[in-house]
Amino acid sequence: MARSWMVELLRAALFLCAVTLPAQDAPASSAPSGHAVSAQAATSGVNDLAKATQNPVASLISVPFQNNSNFAVGPYNRTQDVLNIQPVIPARISDKWMLISRIIQPIVWQPTASAPTGGEYGFGDMNPTFFLSPAKPGKVIWGAGPAMVFPTATSTSLGQGKLSFGPSLVVLVQPGHWTLGFLTNNVWSVAGSSHRPFVNQLLLQYFITYNLKKGWNINSGPIITANWHDKASGDAADGDDTTPGGKWTIPFGGGIGRVTRFGPQPVNLSANFYGNAVHPPNASSWGMRLQIALLYPRKPRG
Template identity: 50%
Template structure:
């Protein structure tokens, strides 16, 4: 479910990879899914909407930013973001979430030509109850690692801070919020100090046969930026489906978000289109 703004920029395209089979099942009853399969898809849909579910997933998320200042350019980021849960104790699990961005950054000044490469890596570790109640929660540290291959793609700083997530899933809804704030602790002295907030609320409504509609915008604040130019606040909507191809469970979705509040600075974008295809590996129940 997370991407980020600020020093890393956005995006290399996954366009064409996400040729998701959105078509309905054939009218022939023999081609329709078995009730058990449909139920499994609905169960998986709820799991993929839970950032701390006991579910191994490997999402490939492409973010296409449009209207990037200063010349209404395009920026693309492909986020490779595996999520791996591990047992911590008999009462708690550790959810490991990594975001590895591959970025095509346009030039942010009149005489720059842009660059392509790896951005800074995000790593978050949530401690969550192994048997959650009606309210699902997780807390842990978030890290921003200076892995960028070019100064324009990263912060040049090692950063760390707290992260938390809380959600509820009253059928057929999934409603929650995820947040972290990272602060630079050391790194290149010539680079700007990092103090960045990421806040993502998510609301999903599940439909039959694994379909869902969703809104999961990512709000960011650069507390070191000029006053009045710190926030990016998008609004938008998307749709997705959990399905299987040759017994491989997948989750595909498409969303669009308009940045209603955005800084008047180079790198800010008007719109973001988000395409995601996630490979899902459900864990067997433990007895």
């Protein structure tokens, strides 16, 4: 079932690209002068929207459906699949400040790593984050606030079973065609099942995007994680690739994206591939990320 999500997402992305390319790429010289001006304005709007989608604290409501396929899990080379539904909603709370709510709800297919068949499918732990950000940022755009993990998983193999809290920070700049920045948080468990391990986990995502013409971009946004509570010294004796102080997953890679329209609806499409240079034993060595995001621009007040 999880793989069908990935297939449908890919089909939808290809379909959206197919139906929008002719309209977006029509030469201006084939239209009357007034239409040419409108097309130029539309292109400028798409480019501005593209940069807004790369800013986690922009005045833009977005509803991404992000499918992550993690390949080569366990000795039987199985595939884990995680569909993240992660709406981002900004709210102006004063003339100087905005509050951006970012909620991630995973739907997970977790294969049984020690067997060639079987696994669990259901909801993972919900991860809300709230950023307080200047309503009129300068050259350096930033937001800070709490990150949380709620134990909403429908199976013990799909979540941590702990309520966790911690700080989160996002910082970025957007000079010219570029978007450069990072998002990070660290959460610690404060409640939950006493039979589940304590949580002390770092997440760091750096993002680099170069914007091309007509809403296209080349991008990289790997997500680095570290489990600080992992008993790395004990595991190292078993020959795994962890280092003292945490069990790391360090991916590298990138892909392409495009902001375009499906009829009147702006959408952000992207496809990325990542290899894990460092990962826990029996974890995925490489993966694919496909995303379709519905975009709802909001015109900022004065």
